[in-house]
């Protein structure tokens with residue numbers, strides 16, 4: 210089936226390739242409307258609903274990239290994966306399950322193939338662990354006008370207005386003086402109660418806000434309110450952090466905290482077919498890749514799931530997708546499984562990378578924002594993303610492979626192209642494709658309000674995406 214035949218403008222066509230059992234999981238609206246409890250009127254199948262709730266759980270435990278990595282590690286551990294350290298020599302066995310973390314916020318996990326990578330290649334899926342938002346500056350706390358405020362930097366491209374008038378917590382990591390010299394020890398900190406706030410200016414002082422939109426000066430108007438001056442001097446925040454960790458303030462050497470939404474994610478809608486949460490971009494794809502890897506059974510090829518920090522700021526870092534982490538780990542897997550000479554290059558030459566990042570669902574209130582022939586419908590399946598300028602790495606051959614994985618998994622798909630006059634976002638796909646020389650397909654689940662603190666999507670699409678990713682990792 211070619212790309213045009215899967216046009217999302219024809220939902221009947223898009224769903225015609227899916228498993229009829231799944232497609233018919235949308236229940237009869239008349240029947241649903243007779244049930245008063247919205248949860249019981251859910252229009253999605255039980256496995257899809259359970260998957261969506263598990264995704265919300267995963268996001269709830271992952272308010273920062275360090276937490277997301279720790280949440281993934283926890284699941285990998287529970288499934289019997291062994292930790293590898295980059296500083297150690299690796300001894301891998303065919304069929305073994307392993308993971309390696311770099312910098313606390315990027316993670317690569319894999320099932321070593323039954324055949325050498327030079328013979329069977331890698332099947333790779335990837336996503337990112339970070340989300341745009343507000344990050345505390347090193348000396349964040351300062352007194353001003355009778356308040357103790359926290360200064361922030363903007364990380365990536367959040368919709369700043371969505372951070373106002375919300376109950377905000379703090380999450381990230383704190384570096385403590387190690388008990389015995391050497392390295393400082395990092396501990397994760399999550400404060401899920403509303404401890405900071407960014408109140409709006411009243412409309413009486415900002416009469417144009419509804420016509421002009423909310424404009425916030427990044428240096429002057431994003432300070433988070435933390436306490437009144439009575440709470441103490443600037444050091445009060447440092448003490449408060451130490452108190453959260455029940456440690457001596459003198460042992461707190463560094464703080465890397467970001468703002469997080471304290472409101473848990475939910476299924477919503479009269480038929481509970483939508484999902485809302487912070488960080489759907491891109492923890493929905495990280496979760497999908499992780500679930501896909503955990504379902505893999507002993508393939509000949511080596512199945513790999515890679516999750517990178519710093520995508521929202523360009524990926525150029527030691528832990529980012531533009532750094533050496535991915536190539537280092539693939540080379541070491543090849544080597545540990547017996548590669549010589551050109552074997553590592555041979556392994557890459559018959560590999561394929563599926564880069565998963567969220568996609569822009571068509572919004573019925575803003576039809577002019579979208580390319581008319583490439584509307585992505587909510588709950589109509591994952592999107593294959595195309596861009597002639599290679600901001601997405603998909604080519605026709607890769608797209609055809611993805612379509613076949615979808616067909617094999619009973620999953621519908623759609624095609625996405627950004628409007629020609631608008632700048633298109635990018636993903637880790639083109640970076641990995643360029644640096645590793647591995648053909649790459651950019652895909653993702655459709656969503657609304659990308660980079661809002663409270664994003665939304667269909668409850669079905671991530672479920673479908675993970676089925677397609679599982680097929681990619683298993684069948685190659």
Ligand SMILES: [Zn+2]
Pocket residue numbers: 337490491520566567
């Ligand atoms: Zn993203």
